[in-house]
Amino acid sequence: MKVFLMDPEKCTGCRLCELSCSLTRYGAFNRELSAIRVESNEDLSLHVPVSCMQCREAPCIRACVAGALRRDSGTGAVLVDADRCILCKACAVACPFGCVSLVRWKDAPRIGICDLCSGEPQCVSVCRSQAIAYVDEGKVNRKKRMEDYERVFHNRSTES
Amino acid sequence: MSFVPSIRMVSVDLSTGQVSRRLIEDREILGKFLGGRGYATWSLLKTVDPHLDADNPESPIVFAPGVLTGTSAPSSGRTSVIFKSPVTRRFFKTNVGGHFGAQLKFAGIDLLVVKGRALRPSFLLIRDDSVEIRDASHLWGMDVRETNRLVREELDDPEVQLACIGPAGENRVAFASIQASIYNSAGRGGGGALMGGKNLKAIAVTGTGDVQVARPEQFRDVVRRLWKKMSQASGVQPLSDYGTSVGIEPTNAIHAFPVKNFQESGMEDVSPLTGTYLVEAGYLKRKIACFSCPVACHRFVTVDSGRFQGTYTGGPEYETLAALGAGCGSSDTAGVIKANELCNIFGLDTISTGACIQWLMECRQRGVTTDADAGGLDLSWGNSETVIELVKMIAERRGVGDLLAEGVQSAARKMGGDSARWAVQANGLEQSRVETRSAFSYALAFAVSSRGPDHLNTEPLAEFGGSVEARALIGRITGDEKYATSFLTEKRAEIVRWHEDIYAASDCLGICAFATTAQLWVDEQDLADLYSAATGISINAKDIMTAGQRIITLERLFNQALGFTRENDILPRRLMEETQAGALHENAVNSADSLDRMKDEYYALHSWDRRTGLPTEASLRKLGLDEFVPGGTRP
Numbered sequence: 007m008k009v010f011l012m013d014p015e016k017c018t019g020c021r022l023c024e025l026s027c028s029l030t031r032y033g034a035f036n037r038e039l040s041a042i043r044v045e046s047n048e049d050l051s052l053h054v055p056v057s058c059m060q061c062r063e064a065p066c067i068r069a070c071v072a073g074a075l076r077r078d079s080g081t082g083a084v085l086v087d088a089d090r091c092i093l094c095k096a097c098a099v100a101c102p103f104g105c106v107s108l109v110r111w112k113d114a115p116r117i118g119i120c121d122l123c124s125g126e127p128q129c130v131s132v133c134r135s136q137a138i139a140y141v142d143e144g145k146v147n148r149k150k151r152m153e154d155y156e157r158v159f160h161n162r163s164t165e166s
Numbered sequence: 167m168s169f170v171p172s173i174r175m176v177s178v179d180l181s182t183g184q185v186s187r188r189l190i191e192d193r194e195i196l197g198k199f200l201g202g203r204g205y206a207t208w209s210l211l212k213t214v215d216p217h218l219d220a221d222n223p224e225s226p227i228v229f230a231p232g233v234l235t236g237t238s239a240p241s242s243g244r245t246s247v248i249f250k251s252p253v254t255r256r257f258f259k260t261n262v263g264g265h266f267g268a269q270l271k272f273a274g275i276d277l278l279v280v281k282g283r284a285l286r287p288s289f290l291l292i293r294d295d296s297v298e299i300r301d302a303s304h305l306w307g308m309d310v311r312e313t314n315r316l317v318r319e320e321l322d323d324p325e326v327q328l329a330c331i332g333p334a335g336e337n338r339v340a341f342a343s344i345q346a347s348i349y350n351s352a353g354r355g356g357g358g359a360l361m362g363g364k365n366l367k368a369i370a371v372t373g374t375g376d377v378q379v380a381r382p383e384q385f386r387d388v389v390r391r392l393w394k395k396m397s398q399a400s401g402v403q404p405l406s407d408y409g410t411s412v413g414i415e416p417t418n419a420i421h422a423f424p425v426k427n428f429q430e431s432g433m434e435d436v437s438p439l440t441g442t443y444l445v446e447a448g449y450l451k452r453k454i455a456c457f458s459c460p461v462a463c464h465r466f467v468t469v470d471s472g473r474f475q476g477t478y479t480g481g482p483e484y485e486t487l488a489a490l491g492a493g494c495g496s497s498d499t500a501g502v503i504k505a506n507e508l509c510n511i512f513g514l515d516t517i518s519t520g521a522c523i524q525w526l527m528e529c530r531q532r533g534v535t536t537d538a539d540a541g542g543l544d545l546s547w548g549n550s551e552t553v554i555e556l557v558k559m560i561a562e563r564r565g566v567g568d569l570l571a572e573g574v575q576s577a578a579r580k581m582g583g584d585s586a587r588w589a590v591q592a593n594g595l596e597q598s599r600v601e602t603r604s605a606f607s608y609a610l611a612f613a614v615s616s617r618g619p620d621h622l623n624t625e626p627l628a629e630f631g632g633s634v635e636a637r638a639l640i641g642r643i644t645g646d647e648k649y650a651t652s653f654l655t656e657k658r659a660e661i662v663r664w665h666e667d668i669y670a671a672s673d674c675l676g677i678c679a680f681a682t683t684a685q686l687w688v689d690e691q692d693l694a695d696l697y698s699a700a701t702g703i704s705i706n707a708k709d710i711m712t713a714g715q716r717i718i719t720l721e722r723l724f725n726q727a728l729g730f731t732r733e734n735d736i737l738p739r740r741l742m743e744e745t746q747a748g749a750l751h752e753n754a755v756n757s758a759d760s761l762d763r764m765k766d767e768y769y770a771l772h773s774w775d776r777r778t779g780l781p782t783e784a785s786l787r788k789l790g791l792d793e794f795v796p797g798g799t800r801p
Contacts, residue, residue, distance in 0.1 A: 020459050
């Protein structure tokens with residue numbers, strides 16, 4: 007199973023992830039429709055990409071009273087069954103990361119959750135700065151460890 | 167909501183509070199002028215008398231995001247800002263990145279025209295379909311960062327995008343900038359002063375609508391192709407890694423980096439001003455992108471120790487390091503960053519600010535002024551504390567800052583002596599930090615530019631032949647790669663003609679001119695493909711360049727109405743009279759002779775009148791600009 011790994015230090019705030027998401031899902035460019043969002047502090051030029059973290063014990067699925075949310079067995083993405091969804095927004099309230107939202111498309115409301123583009127997330131493919139990575143679950147920590155190692159090693163070598 | 171192929175124009179009159187909307191769907195007009203800068207220029211020429219004084223409240227300022235702005239077309243987030251300059255009193259187009267233009271598009275606006283003068287300090291608030299003029303008394307006097315913070319708090323919306331002015335714009339400093347997304351500047355020409363004169367502190371926008379393209383599949387294919395071209399272009403990664411100042415080292419190496427107000431052409435140790443140094447010395451904290459740009463050449467830097475500890479800002483760019491650093495005889499990295507921060511938050515163009523300070527330092531060097539005249543400041547070359555103090559004094563119009571705040575042309579008139587000789591300006595615009603005595607395409611481009619001597623209408627970087635792509639382009643334009651050398655006057659007219667057309671077309675589409683004229687991974691065919699896929703109006707590469715030429719011609723007509731002719735196509739005196747020190751080639755001067763020869767060829771390529779340098783009836787008709795033929799059917 008693969009999961010997102012975000013690195014805000016690398017995010018340039020270009021919003022191409024948001025644009026490619028809304029284009030893929032709705033055929034239009036609209037940040038409001040994107041399942042991935044970049045939160046910014048313009049003053050400090052800080053940009054933080056946020057998307058569904060694919061929680062194992064997903065609060066959104068547990069919160070759904072209509073049985074409209076299920077996990078895709080292949081990608082692990084949380085999928086929304088629009089026919090069952092009663093738009094109560096309990097899932098949005100339950101999400102600890104604010105990554106479930108009520109969006110409006112062609113004047114009809116619906117629940118938007120990242121569906122991982124069936125295993126090939128488009129946001130990742132347009133992220134040239136590699137702030138968004140889509141990596142094997144088991145490698146998430148290793149990547150972090152390696153980065154910390156390099157940081158420490160780099161500091162040592164510049165001190166000496 | 168789909169914006170293409172149409173232009174949604176919103177006009178605001180600050181005097182009456184009236185807001186009007188117009189939808190332009192005439193496909194012939196759209197195809198002819200593309201949109202953005204092109205349509206805005208045409209519309210301005212048709213509706214505004216060029217003689218209308220720039221200080222007259224009725225004189226408009228137009229914000230024109232590109233046709234593609236808001237889409238995922240790479241590097242397409244740019245916005246043109248067009249007005250009659252209150253300094254040069256000529257046509258002026260500036261262009262700015264950041265995220266402001268995209269927000270306008272999401273709010274359903276392709277073109278925003280603001281005229282009139284508000285009774286008291288105001289800001290324009292646009293939220294989707296709602297346009298209101300709000301009181302900005304509490305924002306007046308605030309710097310750009312504070313203004314952004316206060317408006318975001320007031321609206322409880324951290325995503326609202328601002329184009330605003332700082333104290334310099336309020337004080338009508340001649341080269342006050344308009345700051346978009348805090349650290350992106352529509353820097354040149356005094357747009358900030360114009361907004362200040364309108365009592366317009368800011369334009370704040372949030373939009374939640376869609377931007378759609380006419381042929382999504384085709385659009386996706388073109389975008390995919392461009393990504394591939396981008397990844398193969400030799401200049402893209404260095405620009406991304408080191409920012410625009412990646413160019414300082416090579417420029418210094420060929421002795422074309424102006425130092426001490428163009429008296430010298432290089433520094434012994436230029437490294438503290440380079441993009442690599444910003445990274446290696448730890449100033450660079452993040453690479454920043456404009457909307458939809460995968461390259462991210464903008465910088466965010468901080469100063470973590472020393473005299474200027476606590477400084478943080480977007481930048482510094484090549485021109486800033488040249489204007490506030492080398493040009494002032496300084497290579498103090500942290501000092502330049504501090505001066506850059508102040509320019510950004512006070513809302514000052516870094517190029518003109520630096521140019522004025524350098525001129526003052528040279529006045530002192532030549533004994534025309536003294537430190538005492540400057541209130542006791544040490545005006546010797548290289549004093550970065552002085553540079554920083556002068557930036558503040560200019561923004562606040564304090565002491566000698568008040569003199570500099572009128573721009574170097576006016577300051578030299580008041581200073582007298584010989585000081586006009588080293589006021590490096592032409593037509594009232596301070597030249598950008600490009601050594602035109604070592605680069606003759608630039609020399610020609612600067613002389614004939616509608617706005618004056620700088621690189622932001624025409625950027626013929628390729629003439630240096632600095633990359634495979636540059637040499638190939640020069641080969642394509644002139645027929646031989648051997649012309650990819652900047653010391654020739656031959657073929658410069660052809661090179662300038664190509665570059666001014668594609669630059670104008672890039673602005674129309676919102677595509678960054680770096681892509682089309684510097685790293686060269688987007689060409690006129692790509693622009694045509696993007697435009698066709700986005701709008702559904704099929705055009706080809708030739709149409710793109712012809713549209714560019716129409717815009718150049720329209721700008722010429724505007725200035726012609728004001729009496730500007732061939733005689734005004736000039737460069738700063740210093741560059742025409744003094745040979746460049748330390749040049750690597752002979753005749754390193756922009757002599758009137760060589761400039762005249764290049765101008766002859768340039769006008770001929772436009773089919774303009776050689777004697778006057780003005781568009782002929784035939785040239786206008788050929789471009790389908792019959793309505794502008796004198797005595798013709800001008801509405």
